[in-house]
Amino acid sequence: MMNIQQLVLASHNAGKLKELQAMLGDTVQLRSIGEFSSVEPEETGLSFVENAILKARNAARISGLPALADDSGLAVDFLGGAPGIYSARYADGKGDAANNAKLLDALKDVPEAERGAQFVCVLALVRHADDPLPILCEGLWHGRILTAASGEYGFGYDPLFWVPETNCSSADLAPADKNRLSHRARAMSLLRQRLGLA
Ligand SMILES: O=P(O)(O)OP(=O)(O)OP(=O)(O)OC[C@H]1O[C@@H](n2cnc3c(O)ncnc32)[C@H](O)[C@@H]1O
Ligand SMILES: [Mg+2]
Numbered sequence: 294m295m296n297i298q299q300l301v302l303a304s305h306n307a308g309k310l311k312e313l314q315a316m317l318g319d320t321v322q323l324r325s326i327g328e329f330s331s332v333e334p335e336e337t338g339l340s341f342v343e344n345a346i347l348k349a350r351n352a353a354r355i356s357g358l359p360a361l362a363d364d365s366g367l368a369v370d371f372l373g374g375a376p377g378i379y380s381a382r383y384a385d386g387k388g389d390a391a392n393n394a395k396l397l398d399a400l401k402d403v404p405e406a407e408r409g410a411q412f413v414c415v416l417a418l419v420r421h422a423d424d425p426l427p428i429l430c431e432g433l434w435h436g437r438i439l440t441a442a443s444g445e446y447g448f449g450y451d452p453l454f455w456v457p458e459t460n461c462s463s464a465d466l467a468p469a470d471k472n473r474l475s476h477r478a479r480a481m482s483l484l485r486q487r488l489g490l491a
Contacts, residue, residue: 304326444466
């Protein structure tokens with residue numbers, strides 16, 4: 294099995310870095326790609342998998358280290374799976390608050406039963422920039438879109454994502470609880486197994 298002590302995380306999202314490092318514990322040190330470059334690659338793929346691989350290869354190329362990428366997003370049933378891979382850019386790059394406001398507006402007057410959604414996370418790990426066999430792990434988290442924001446923790450769409458198993462929003466969950474239940478936690482649990490860390 295692959296022996297990895299240091300991995301570069303191909304993400305400029307501080308929320309992801311915090312969550313992924315907490316899930317990995319002390320065995321693997323995650324270094325942010327921000328240490329090496331502030332340029333974000335264009336996410337030109339049409340799927341979470343393609344974008345995750347693209348980001349991982351780019352980070353491995355820049356850092357010379359094995360690289361882990363997380364491509365994730367929110368797929369809303371009523372919107373045919375949107376914003377999906379475009380979740381970070383849903384309100385044209387205006388940030389989390391604008392994304393959340395746009396989503397609330399898009400679901401205005403939509404009844405509770407039709408507000409189903411899932412968070413999706415694909416993790417891609419490459420040993421080097423041209424790795425022909427990236428490790429890919431996927432996690433889904435089913436929930437519903439609230440009609441108003443709730444909670445202070447997390448990032449992104451967390452204040453609007455109602456979690457059935459805990460009966461609160463994912464932003465109401467303490468970080469340790471989100472990190473046990475989330476799409477990212479599920480994908481990371483598979484990755485840990487693949488790396489022999491589980
Ligand atoms: O590409 P990197 O640099 O990793 O950072 P990013 O924020 O652009 O990440 P993505 O391209 O994968 O877009 C994911 C978006 O989906 C949303 N998202 C993903 N995981 C989330 C989570 O756990 N909680 C809330 N929102 C999440 C959030 O809006 C993210 O910006
Ligand atoms: Mg991105």
